[in-house]
Amino acid sequence: MRQVSDGIRSAALAAAVAGAARTRRYGSWYVAEHRFRVMRSYAQTVLFTAVGSPLVYLYAMGVGLASLVDGNLGDNAVNGVSYLAFLAPALLASSAIAVASEEFTYPIMLGFKWNPTFFAMNASSIQPGQIINGIVISVAARMVLTCTIFYVFMLVFGAAPGPLGFVAVPVALLTGLAFGALVMAYTATLKDDTGQLAMVQRFVILPMTLFSGTFFPLDVLPRYLQWIGWISPLWHGTELSRVFAYGMPEPIWLSLVHVLYLAVLLAVGWVWARRLTVRRLNK
C-alpha cells in the first residue's frame, strides 16, 4: 500500500519476521510438545496398554493358543518356527496399529470440532501443516514406546529368536504411521462423528487384523480373500516384521515392496491430511 512508507514497512517486517522465525522452523515440535503435555494427562492409560497388551496377548495367544497349534503341528508349526515366534511379530505390528487407531481418530475430531484447539494453534504463528506434523511426531513417540515395551516382552517370552529382531520395532512404527496417516486424513474430512469412527474400528481395523496373516499365513486363505492382505498395511508390516524377528524366508524384492508400499501410504496420508487441514482452518 502506497501510503505506508517503505522504511516503516521494512521495520515492521523485520520485527514480524524475527517474531515468526523460530516458529517457522520449529513449529511442528511446539505442537508435539503440546501433545506430549496432553498425553501426560492420560499417561497411565498409555503405560497400562503398553505393558498390559503384550502381556495379555502374548500369554493368551502365544502361550495358550500356541500350545494347541504346536501340539497339533509340532514345534516348527508355521514357517518352521513355533506358533509363538510366528505370532509375536504380527502382534507387535498390531500394537502400533492400535496406537494409531486411538491417536489419529478422536484427538483429530477433538481438535477440529469438539474442543477446537487446532483453530487456537492456527491463530498463533503455527501453520496448519505444522499441526499435522506435530501430531505425527507425538504419536510416533508413543508408538516407539509401546512397540519397544512389546519387543522387550517378546524377548522375555522367547518370541524373538532372530539377531535382527529389534528392527521389528521401526517396522511396526512405519506400519502404524502408514495406516494412521490415512485414518487421520479420513478423520479430518469428517464434519461430525455420527458413528464413522466406531465403524472404522469395527469394519476396517478388526477385519484387517483378522485377514492380514496375523494369526495364520495369508496363503491359508482362499485365493479370493488374499487381496485383503495385499492392500492391508498391516499384512505388509507383519511380513516384514517376521523377516527380522525370526528370519522368515522372503525374496528381497518382496521386502522392498513392503517398505515401499508402507512409505507410499504414509506419504499420501500425511500430505492429504495436511491439505485438508489447510482448507479446514482457512474459513
Place this chain on the structure above:
Amino acid sequence: MPDPVIVSQNLVKRYQDFVAVDGISFEVAPGESFGLLGPNGAGKSTTMRMIGAVSTRTGGELRVLGLDPNEYGPEIRSQLGVVPQENNLDLELKVRENLLVYGRYFGLPRARVARRADELLEFAQLADKATHKVDDLSGGMKRRLTIARALINDPRLLLLDEPTTGLDPQARHILWDRLFRLKEQGTTLLVTTHYMDEAEQLCDRLVVVDQGRIMAEGSPADLIRRYSSREVLEVRFGSTQNAEVAERIQGSGERVEVLPDRILVYSDSGEKELERMTAAGLRPLTSLVRRSSLEDVFLRLTGRNLIE
C-alpha cells in the same frame, strides 16, 4: 501521523454464492480501540479472521502491521493476540498449562513463558486457579484465561471477537476493566460486538456493519449525534392506542418511531416533548426520558419498521 496498524480497502470475502464481507474499508491507528458493531451474520467475525491472517480474502486490499496476510501469515500472527468468539482453550490441560503451551507457539523460551504466564494469571485474576482444570472455571474466568492466553506474546494488536457475549454483568465489568487497562498501556484493540454498551465503553471509534457493508463510521458520540438525537422519550399508551396516538404527535421532536409496545420520540429534550404531549391532553400510561445511545443508532441503521 504514525502508520496505521490495519488498512482495509474494499475488503471482500465470498463463499460460493454468499458474500459475507462486501467491500469494507477502514483504518486503525496504533493505540486506538476500534469496534466492528453489527447484528449476527453481519460479517464481523469473517473480517476479524481475515485480519487475523487465518482466512484468505476473496478481494480488496488488506495490510496488517504493514504486511499482506496472504504472504506473511505467521509473521503477522506472531504480533497478534486473538480472543475468538468461542473459547478454544485446551480442556485436557490445566489453566496454567494452557498459557505455557501457547507461549511456545511463538517460539518463546520456556523460562520466559513461565514468567509471563504467572504475570498474566495475576492480571486475569486467576492466580489461585493455576492448577485447576479449565472446565471447572466459570464463563467469565474462561474468557479471562483466553484473554491472558492472547497476551502471552505481548501482542501489538489484540483482536477480540465478542469478548463478553454470554457473560453475567459482574463478569462483563471485570473484563471491561482489564481491557481498559490494556488500552491505557497502549495496546491497539479491535473489538467486534453487538452490545452497544460494550462499544460505548471500549471503542474510540467504530464502524456499524450490516450485511457485509459499512453503514456508518465514527466515534460513539459522533454517531449518536449524527444518527440519533440527544435524548429519547419513550411513551406507552397501551398496544391498541399507540398507532392512533402516533398519528396525532407526528412531527414532534426530530423523529417519531412507533413500535408495537411503545412510541419513541427523538428530541433534544425529552422533558419538553413530554410537557407538550401532556399539554395536548395526551396521558401516557408510562413515560421515560433517557439519553440516546448507540443502540438507537444501530437500530436506525440496521433495524426495520422505521418511520422517518
